[in-house]
Amino acid sequence: MRLKIYLALFAVIVLTACKKDFLDRYPQDDLTDDTYWTSENNVRTFAYGFYTLYFSGYGSSYTFGRYFSGQSLNDDFAPSNPPQFTKNIPASGGGWSFSAVRKANLFIERVQQVPMNDEAIKHWTGVGRFFRALEYYDLVRTFGDVPWFGRTLTEQDVDILYKPRDARVVVMDSVLEDFKYAAQHVRASDGTDGLSVNKYVVLAYMSRVFLFEGTYLKYHNIDAARSTTYLEQAKWAANEVINSAKYQVAPDYRGMFNSLSLAGNKEIIMYRQYETGLITHSLNSYVNKEPQTGASKNAIESYLAEDGLPISLSLLYQGDKTIADVMTDRDPRMYETFVPQLRLNGVASNYSTSGYAVHKFLNEAIKDAPEGNSNLNPTDAPVIRYGEVLMNYAEAAAELGNITQADLDKSINALRDRADVQMPHLQVIGGQPAINGNVYDDPERDPTVPSFIWEIRRERRVELMMEGFRLDDLKRWKKLEYTDTQNNPDINRGAWIKLSDYAGLKDVKIDGVDEGYIIPASKPETQRLFVDEKVYLEPLPLDQIKLYSDQGKVLTQNPGWN
Numbered sequence: 001m002r003l004k005i006y007l008a009l010f011a012v013i014v015l016t017a018c019k020k021d022f023l024d025r026y027p028q029d030d031l032t033d034d035t036y037w038t039s040e041n042n043v044r045t046f047a048y049g050f051y052t053l054y055f056s057g058y059g060s061s062y063t064f065g066r067y068f069s070g071q072s073l074n075d076d077f078a079p080s081n082p083p084q085f086t087k088n089i090p091a092s093g094g095g096w097s098f099s100a101v102r103k104a105n106l107f108i109e110r111v112q113q114v115p116m117n118d119e120a121i122k123h124w125t126g127v128g129r130f131f132r133a134l135e136y137y138d139l140v141r142t143f144g145d146v147p148w149f150g151r152t153l154t155e156q157d158v159d160i161l162y163k164p165r166d167a168r169v170v171v172m173d174s175v176l177e178d179f180k181y182a183a184q185h186v187r188a189s190d191g192t193d194g195l196s197v198n199k200y201v202v203l204a205y206m207s208r209v210f211l212f213e214g215t216y217l218k219y220h221n222i223d224a225a226r227s228t229t230y231l232e233q234a235k236w237a238a239n240e241v242i243n244s245a246k247y248q249v250a251p252d253y254r255g256m257f258n259s260l261s262l263a264g265n266k267e268i269i270m271y272r273q274y275e276t277g278l279i280t281h282s283l284n285s286y287v288n289k290e291p292q293t294g295a296s297k298n299a300i301e302s303y304l305a306e307d308g309l310p311i312s313l314s315l316l317y318q319g320d321k322t323i324a325d326v327m328t329d330r331d332p333r334m335y336e337t338f339v340p341q342l343r344l345n346g347v348a349s350n351y352s353t354s355g356y357a358v359h360k361f362l363n364e365a366i367k368d369a370p371e372g373n374s375n376l377n378p379t380d381a382p383v384i385r386y387g388e389v390l391m392n393y394a395e396a397a398a399e400l401g402n403i404t405q406a407d408l409d410k411s412i413n414a415l416r417d418r419a420d421v422q423m424p425h426l427q428v429i430g431g432q433p434a435i436n437g438n439v440y441d442d443p444e445r446d447p448t449v450p451s452f453i454w455e456i457r458r459e460r461r462v463e464l465m466m467e468g469f470r471l472d473d474l475k476r477w478k479k480l481e482y483t484d485t486q487n488n489p490d491i492n493r494g495a496w497i498k499l500s501d502y503a504g505l506k507d508v509k510i511d512g513v514d515e516g517y518i519i520p521a522s523k524p525e526t527q528r529l530f531v532d533e534k535v536y537l538e539p540l541p542l543d544q545i546k547l548y549s550d551q552g553k554v555l556t557q558n559p560g561w562n
Contacts, residue, residue: 037110043124046107050131053100057272057381058281065381066468068283068361069293074470075482075491078296078354078520082485082528085535089561092543095142098149104132105152123190126182130202133178136171137209141472144168144537144558162553169226172213176233179206183237194263194271200246204269204384206237207392212476215399219478231396238393242410247386251419254336258284258363262380270383276371283361284377294354295338297493297517300326302461303334308424308435310442320496332421336360337465342495346506353520354494360466390415391460398456403428412459426459428452475536484530485521494518534560
């Protein structure tokens with residue numbers, strides 16, 4: 001409750017604080033930039049203003065944050081009207097904004113003048129640099145090269161305000177320095193664990209950020225040396241979290257996503273707390289009450305059989321002619337993520353576009369209660385969890401080319417040992433994946449991806465299914481072609497059905513006459529095509545380019561968008 005009160009006050013405080021460099025006359029009240037920075041408690045209140053920017057959880061009201069369809073332009077979803085890549089340069093907006101950078105710089109600078117001891121100043125400086133790092137990570141992911149601003153600016157700083165874009169490696173080197181400072185100085189515990197930024201939140205995000213950037217530089221052939229440095233930093237940060245012994249794999253996989261309270265869950269590094277009547281969301285209701293975008297055939301087939309082998313190799317695989325066949329003897333995470341019945345339009349009001357429906361986020365105890373409906377859902381949302389950190393560690397180690405069995409045992413195999421998963425351990429033998437001492441190679445593997453890396457990526461996809469990572473993963477691996485619905489038809493297919501088995505079907509198209517796979521996007525004009533690599537980066541808005549030009553400066557557009 002205290003956090004929510006602080007956030008309400010923050011809206012007033014930050015407006016006055018951010019105006020100081022531009023106004024000659026200050027507001028005539030107590031909440032001015034001169035009078036606010038007087039105590040650590042006030043600093044803490046200001047810091048809370050960053051939380052909803054970066055820790056969205058399940059969003060609020062009718063938004064889902066990153067979760068479920070938060071980044072649905074990928075190969076996990078089979079929508080009836082697939083999201084498209086950006087096609088036109090925006091006139092304005094588009095995410096090109098440095099207001100959050102300015103707010104972080106102001107925070108860092110003002111902290112230095114607050115009457116606190118040196119430890120507190122370093123802690124809050126680290127918190128500010130952590131938020132600045134997260135904002136620049138978002139900007140670099142979106143636009144690539146961006147100007148780095150390491151301090152607050154005034155209207156007189158024209159040359160700096162309109163500086164050219166810095167190379168992404170220059171910016172990310174500065175982001176790395178921010179993370180290193182924060183990892184060294186942010187407190188191991190500050191406030192309520194799970195609800196406040198601490199050292200391990202910083203380290204967990206550091207593993208995420210530099211896994212992304214290290215692999216992006218590697219697969220886009222930008223800078224091999226820095227790629228290695230960043231991957232080493234990702235692995236180091238993840239290992240620091242692991243070695244802290246502060247977190248552990250939770251026994252209940254789905255319990256992390258449908259719980260009314262995540263307080264005390266040992267896998268949760270940070271979460272967003274929801275409360276009935278105060279702040280709620282709609283994801284619990286969506287996966288239970290509403291028509292939903294279904295999982296693709298491709299996503300369903302990524303789950304291993306229970307013996308640890310791909311379905312293309314396992315003797316346990318029963319085929320896909322019924323949902324029971326599909327889900328028999330599969331990785332138990334499939335049962336925790338998807339409904340064991342098909343939901344079809346005309347048969348079920350809460351149908352799925354592909355027939356395969358998600359229930360990972362559903363709390364059955366409240367599904368028929370008022371708080372289980374509409375946008376009144378109070379289930380807590382993970383913001384960052386130990387399971388992701390373990391996957392970050394494993395992938396960084398594999399990409400560095402020196403992964404060992406010990407690395408696998410403390411990361412992927414720890415996840416497979418989860419009480420309600422219990423999958424066979426992944427082994428590495430001669431650089432190849434193996435189960436029970438037997439090397440295997442999935443015949444359905446992308447031939448451009450080494451077999452062991454393929455299995456790491458599969459494990460990540462399954463462990464983090466519907467958690468909003470897949471689009472970013474495809475971007476950093478330079479694999480956006482996977483999202484092309486024409487060249488990869490299994491991402492525009494759902495369950496296999498026989499039409500005569502279902503009475504009342506409505507708008508359900510299949511790829512056969514009487515039986516076949518559901519085709520959610522059946523119209524040619526709705527297909528999603530990957531035709532130009534320019535979409536790996538978003539275009540800069542036209543008004544910003546003109547603004548630079550009006551000042552006699554040049555702001556370059558991203559390649560291919562001119």
